[in-house]
Amino acid sequence: MPGTVYWEHFPHQADVGVRGLGETLEQAFEQAALAMTAAITDLDTVIPREALKISCSAPNVELLLAEWLNSLIFEMATRNMLFSRFEVHLEGNHLEANVRGEALDVARHHPAVEIKGATYTALKVGQQPDGRWLAQCVVDV
Amino acid sequence: MNPSLFERKSEYEWHIRPFGKMHVPGVIFASESLLREMDAKVYEQVTNVAMLPGIVGASWAMPDAHWGYGFAIGGVAAFDADAGGVVSAGGVGFDISCGVRTLHTGLKIDDIDAVKSRLADALYHTIPAGMGSTGAIRLEAAEMDAMLKGGARWAVERGYGTAADLERIEEGGCMQGADPMQVSEHARKRQRDEMGTLGSGNHYLEIQQVTDIYAPETAAAFGVQQGDIVVSIHCGSRGLGHQIGTEFLKRMVMAAPGLGIALPDRELACAPIASPLGQEYLGAMRAAINCALANRQILTHLTRTVFARTFDRLLPQACLPLLYDVSHNTCKVEEHKADGATKKLYVHRKGATRAFGPGHPDLPAVFRNAGQPVLIGGSMGTASYILAGTAQGMQLAYGSACHGAGRAMSRHQALRNWSGRKVVDDLEGHGILVRSPSMRGVAEEAPGAYKDVSAVVDAADQAGLARKVARVRPLICIKG
Numbered sequence: 001m002p003g004t005v006y007w008e009h010f011p012h013q014a015d016v017g018v019r020g021l022g023e024t025l026e027q028a029f030e031q032a033a034l035a036m037t038a039a040i041t042d043l044d045t046v047i048p049r050e051a052l053k054i055s056c057s058a059p060n061v062e063l064l065l066a067e068w069l070n071s072l073i074f075e076m077a078t079r080n081m082l083f084s085r086f087e088v089h090l091e092g093n094h095l096e097a098n099v100r101g102e103a104l105d106v107a108r109h110h111p112a113v114e115i116k117g118a119t120y121t122a123l124k125v126g127q128q129p130d131g132r133w134l135a136q137c138v139v140d141v
Numbered sequence: 142m143n144p145s146l147f148e149r150k151s152e153y154e155w156h157i158r159p160f161g162k163m164h165v166p167g168v169i170f171a172s173e174s175l176l177r178e179m180d181a182k183v184y185e186q187v188t189n190v191a192m193l194p195g196i197v198g199a200s201w202a203m204p205d206a207h208w209g210y211g212f213a214i215g216g217v218a219a220f221d222a223d224a225g226g227v228v229s230a231g232g233v234g235f236d237i238s239c240g241v242r243t244l245h246t247g248l249k250i251d252d253i254d255a256v257k258s259r260l261a262d263a264l265y266h267t268i269p270a271g272m273g274s275t276g277a278i279r280l281e282a283a284e285m286d287a288m289l290k291g292g293a294r295w296a297v298e299r300g301y302g303t304a305a306d307l308e309r310i311e312e313g314g315c316m317q318g319a320d321p322m323q324v325s326e327h328a329r330k331r332q333r334d335e336m337g338t339l340g341s342g343n344h345y346l347e348i349q350q351v352t353d354i355y356a357p358e359t360a361a362a363f364g365v366q367q368g369d370i371v372v373s374i375h376c377g378s379r380g381l382g383h384q385i386g387t388e389f390l391k392r393m394v395m396a397a398p399g400l401g402i403a404l405p406d407r408e409l410a411c412a413p414i415a416s417p418l419g420q421e422y423l424g425a426m427r428a429a430i431n432c433a434l435a436n437r438q439i440l441t442h443l444t445r446t447v448f449a450r451t452f453d454r455l456l457p458q459a460c461l462p463l464l465y466d467v468s469h470n471t472c473k474v475e476e477h478k479a480d481g482a483t484k485k486l487y488v489h490r491k492g493a494t495r496a497f498g499p500g501h502p503d504l505p506a507v508f509r510n511a512g513q514p515v516l517i518g519g520s521m522g523t524a525s526y527i528l529a530g531t532a533q534g535m536q537l538a539y540g541s542a543c544h545g546a547g548r549a550m551s552r553h554q555a556l557r558n559w560s561g562r563k564v565v566d567d568l569e570g571h572g573i574l575v576r577s578p579s580m581r582g583v584a585e586e587a588p589g590a591y592k593d594v595s596a597v598v599d600a601a602d603q604a605g606l607a608r609k610v611a612r613v614r615p616l617i618c619i620k621g
Contacts, residue, residue: 011551013180013208039552040272041581059395070387077331077380080273104273111272112581113552114341114621116235116383120394120407121210140210140235140383141342141552 004132007035010122012138016113017122018069019136025061028125028135029068029095030086036069036118036139037083037101041109046084048100057094062125064093065135069118072099073139076115080104113141142179153204153604154537157184162405163191169202170538170604175596178549182208183215189405190218194413195226197479197486201538203493204600205547205592210234211408214492217541219477221486222414227402228422229411230393232489234470235386237426238433239344239377241516242310242466243527244441246448248370250350253616256451257574260348261617263447265576268346268440269338270621274578276337278439285329288336289321292431293466296438302445302463306438308505310466311495314438316431320424324381325388328425331380332432337439341579341621343545343586344376345518346444349525349613356610359529362511363464365611372448372461373525373613374440375518376621377470378433385429389422414487423472430471437466464527465514467494469544477539488539496530496542496607515607517598518545521575521618522568522588526598526609533605542607546594555590556581564588568618577620586620 005027010017016039020031037043056071058064072083083101104111116139123137147155147169155176157167167187169176183206190212191200197219206215211231220226253260269276280288288295293314294307307314339346351369354360365371378385393410396418397403404410412418445461472489479486497504497513504513512530519525523546534540550558561580564587568575577583595612602609 009553011553013182013551014214014548016552058391063391063394067391073387074327074331074384078333080275106271106273106578110579110581111341112579112585114272116342117387117390119210119235120231120390120410123407138210 005031007031007038009035009039010136015138015141017136017138019134022133025133026088026090028133029065029088032065032135033069033072033086036072036115039139039141040111040113040115041082043084045109046082047102048085049102051098051100054097054099055095059093061093062123064095065125066118066120066123066137068095069137069139073115073117082109116140142176142181142184144173144176146184153600157188159191163188164196165191166199167191168199169206170600170606171204172596172600175204175600179206180208183213186211186213186216189409190216192405193227193229193409193411194402195220195224197221198539201541203541203543205543205545205597207547209491211406212489212491215543215547216491217489217493217538219486219488219539220414221484226414226487227411228414228419228472228487229409229489230386230389230422231408231410232491233426233472234491235383236377237382237386237429237470238468239470240433240437240466240468241373241375241518242437242441243464243516244372244444244461245364245464246370246372246461248452249368250370252452253348253370257617260451261574261576263451264346264617264619267443267447268619270619271341271578274338275334276439278336279333280336286321288435289324289428289431290319291315292434293438296435301439301442306463309463310434311468314434316427318423319427319431321428323421323425324385324428328381328384331384335379336436337443338379339376339440339621340379341582344621345521346440346619347373347615348617349373349615351611352614353612356529356608359511359610362508363514363527363610365527371464371613372444373516373518374437376436376440378429379436381432382429385425389425392418426472430468433468465516467516469494475539490541492544493541494544495540496534497540498530498532498535515542517543517594519594520546520588520591521586521615521620522571522573523594525613526594527611528598528601528607529610530607531605534607537604537606543597543601546591546597548590549592550590552585555585555587558589559584559587573615574617575620583620
């Protein structure tokens with residue numbers, strides 16, 4: 001049995017579904033971000049040595065998940081970094097996060113794919129019948 | 142999918158009669174076995190697209206169709222601006238103008254065999270591939286604008302390739318109507334170091350050998366002979382296109398209620414062509430098309446430098462003239478027949494190739510009689526095909542054909558089935574050298590994770606969308 005806070009990938013024919021589960025919505029967002037990094041490389045290889053702040057907003061919590069992941073994709077692409085630690089704070093539909101990671105090292109991280117964008121396909125954010133929070137969508141690779 | 146869901150119009154044409162809010166029929170081109178293997182999501186996505194305002198003709202899906210975002214990958218749909226038609230960021234996709242170009246080399250297999258490993262290494266070291274790779278050209282603001290307006294023409298003016306390349310690229314290498322003002326700072330920032338990079342995922346550069354000729358006359362018009370060595374490059378508009386797709390998807394989803402558009406799926410986010418948002422998207426998307434064309438042009442230049450170094454004794458044969466360059470993820474204004482009249486339509490092709498038939502005025506003189514070359518990339522261990530557009534295809538699906546093999550299984554499943562090292566070793570056993578920064582990436586792209594490209598191409602040929610001209614097999618594959 002998986003714990004109450006975890007991430008996983010779910011299948012999409014051409015791409016990858018990222019899913020985070022947690023006891024809070026924040027945790028679900030953090031886990032979804034871990035799932036996204038894990039689509040690129042082995043999470044254990046990404047040393048959280050540099051910190052960065054991210055903030056974003058959206059009209060609703062589902063679009064906010066896409067916005068959060070797209071903000072990370074932008075930072076990964078323009079800073080040439082990978083991230084492995086996420087601390088998310090939500091206030092309504094506004095997100096503030098502290099993220100940690102390091103510069104991409106191809107020889108060590110062997111990135112399998114580069115993520116183009118978080119999509120609205122299979123985009124779902126909400127509380128499960130068991131009380132846990134789920135945050136998921138398909139990312140285009 | 143169950144064939145009984147469809148009305149079978151011919152051996153390769155399956156119709157969904159309009160129901161509910163559908164304005165036009167859904168049409169899937171496929172053999173019965175390809176149709177049976179298709180994901181049920183394709184049916185849903187084809188019918189959803191048929192509900193969008195101003196759609197004309199039908200909501201089509203090509204034989205390689207699979208579950209995409211909003212549109213099926215392999216989806217084609219045309220919209221009439223005068224009938225309230227829309228332009229959809231989801232209908233173009235994230236990797237705007239992702240496409241394939243093929244270069245002649247004038248070389249034969251013996252020339253390659255003599256230097257194969259060295260050539261593979263030289264290409265791998267020269268072509269930036271994979272996440273985090275950067276190009277040698279850094280574009281600052283003014284030059285970025287010139288690139289976004291000029292496309293491959295900009296690249297040629299900067300010394301990447303020759304003027305002769307341009308007539309063998311759709312739109313003469315320069316998409317008109319690009320509006321760099323609509324390209325955000327974020328999109329520019331993502332592109333700054335990515336000019337002349339291959340990307341990752343299913344993108345590749347391959348050295349290939351022509352193994353079969355099916356239509357000798359057309360092959361001759363294309364300059365393709367049995368045994369020829371060619372180079373094919375598959376990549377797109379890189380970070381800039383991805384960021385434009387991301388930003389406009391969000392803006393269109395947020396604007397839809399105010400524009401009175403009920404979206405059957407958020408990913409179908411669209412705006413009326415005749416709206417400020419629709420026009421802004423078209424301006425940005427066309428700039429991204431130019432970015433993709435410029436990118437493939439720079440990669441072509443890099444490939445030529447490698448060949449010139451490697452085959453110095455064989456020059457000038459190894460100057461690698463361009464056969465043709467096609468784009469897959471686009472929305473273009475084209476004239477087609479609808480309701481008995483010729484209309485200007487906004488044709489979306491999402492994971493589908495433009496395939497203009499003989500006589501089309503947009504084709505360069507050299508292909509006017511033969512039809513447009515249609516370049517279909519396979520998976521890395523199998524084959525790719527060169528087809529030609531047909532007159533029949535112009536009627537069937539507004540001059541559109543398939544774009545590749547299409548995935549048969551998820552990356553997740555592929556990782557469970559194969560190890561990258563073994564894929565590379567197996568392919569080497571078959572004479573195919575793979576060079577990639579990521580063995581996991583190779584496993585995810587394993588040949589077995591894709592549909593049989595030959596079945597897809599046969600279906601396109603039999604349906605009449607495009608005619609088979611030649612088959613090529615890979616010898617060297619540089620994978621991002």
